[in-house]
Amino acid sequence: MIDWIFGLFGGLMIGCAAALYLLGNGRIMGVSGILGGLIDGSARTAWAERGAFLAALVAVPALLQLGSAPTVATHITSNLGLIMVAGLLVGLGTRIGNGCTSGHGVCGISRLNMRGIVATLVYIAAGAVTVVLLRNLIEGL
Amino acid sequence: MRLLIALCAGGLFGAGLHVSGMTDTAKVQGFLDFFGAWDPTLAFVMGGAILPMAVAWQLTASRTPLAGGTFPAKPDPVLDRRLILGAVLFGAGWGLVGLCPGPSIASVSYGGAGGIVFLAAMILGMGLAPMAARRLDTNRAQA
Numbered sequence: 001m002i003d004w005i006f007g008l009f010g011g012l013m014i015g016c017a018a019a020l021y022l023l024g025n026g027r028i029m030g031v032s033g034i035l036g037g038l039i040d041g042s043a044r045t046a047w048a049e050r051g052a053f054l055a056a057l058v059a060v061p062a063l064l065q066l067g068s069a070p071t072v073a074t075h076i077t078s079n080l081g082l083i084m085v086a087g088l089l090v091g092l093g094t095r096i097g098n099g100c101t102s103g104h105g106v107c108g109i110s111r112l113n114m115r116g117i118v119a120t121l122v123y124i125a126a127g128a129v130t131v132v133l134l135r136n137l138i139e140g141l
Numbered sequence: 142m143r144l145l146i147a148l149c150a151g152g153l154f155g156a157g158l159h160v161s162g163m164t165d166t167a168k169v170q171g172f173l174d175f176f177g178a179w180d181p182t183l184a185f186v187m188g189g190a191i192l193p194m195a196v197a198w199q200l201t202a203s204r205t206p207l208a209g210g211t212f213p214a215k216p217d218p219v220l221d222r223r224l225i226l227g228a229v230l231f232g233a234g235w236g237l238v239g240l241c242p243g244p245s246i247a248s249v250s251y252g253g254a255g256g257i258v259f260l261a262a263m264i265l266g267m268g269l270a271p272m273a274a275r276r277l278d279t280n281r282a283q284a
Contacts, residue, residue, distance in 0.1 A: 007182040010161020011189020017153035019197035024146035026206030031242040049147040056151030061159040062250035075167035076255040087259040089234025091266020097227020110194035114218035119228040126232025127173040
């Protein structure tokens with residue numbers, strides 16, 4: 001099991017990306033905020049840099065996937081109903097709570113921001129409860 | 142300049158998500174499965190990401206961003222209903238499928254139909270969120 005080495009290395013890359021976005025553009029690298037601001041129109045003038053960020057976020061993993069063997073499997077469930085509910089919850093929750101794993105988690109915790117720390121503990125707890133329910137109730141049916 | 146930095150940051154972030162295995166929903170759900178076959182990878186990813194960011198926050202003191210402007214102010218340590226309820230909803234959706242916003246966008250080119258449906262539903266949820274948040278605030282004012 002060398003997964004944690006790849007995890008740590010990939011994590012360092014994510015942290016460097018967030019550091020670059022902060023020190024360069026003075027922005028929090030929070031994906032739900034970057035995308036959500038474009039969706040609900042609150043982005044105002046910063047739409048171009050948000051679009052550039054998102055375009056690269058799609059393109060680089062696509063290129064890596066083409067060049068890697070074996071490719072990364074997403075193992076996403078085939079239950080489209082479950083996927084729709086989950087997507088709605090993630091979209092609603094991250095915008096109501098003003099952050100996701102990147103904004104609250106990476107950027108908030110590293111600043112010792114109380115809101116980020118509490119939000120991260122709450123969404124991990126909610127996710128853990130959901131996985132227990134999913135494993136024991138829904139998949140057992 | 143701003144666009145170039147955004148491109149580099151988005152690309153590096155995407156590469157990090159791909160390399161770390163975080164676009165694999167099984168690894169994310171495995172991390173959340175504390176009472177099953179727990180997979181600690183996500184903790185290493187989070188830890189690895191926090192390290193350079195903690196240094197970056199130190200560097201923001203007495204400086205301004207390269208591309209101009211100001212650094213975001215640290216928010217007041219206020220834990221309101223929106224923050225908690227939002228985190229609960231997000232966590233529930235995250236656990237159901239194992240995708241959060243970053244990986245769902247990063248993997249959209251190779252996540253198949255499921256990945257595209259997730260992204261579409263997430264965008265719909267983001268569109269509905271301002272209305273839902275306003276309703277939350279109104280209910281609170283009446284209570």
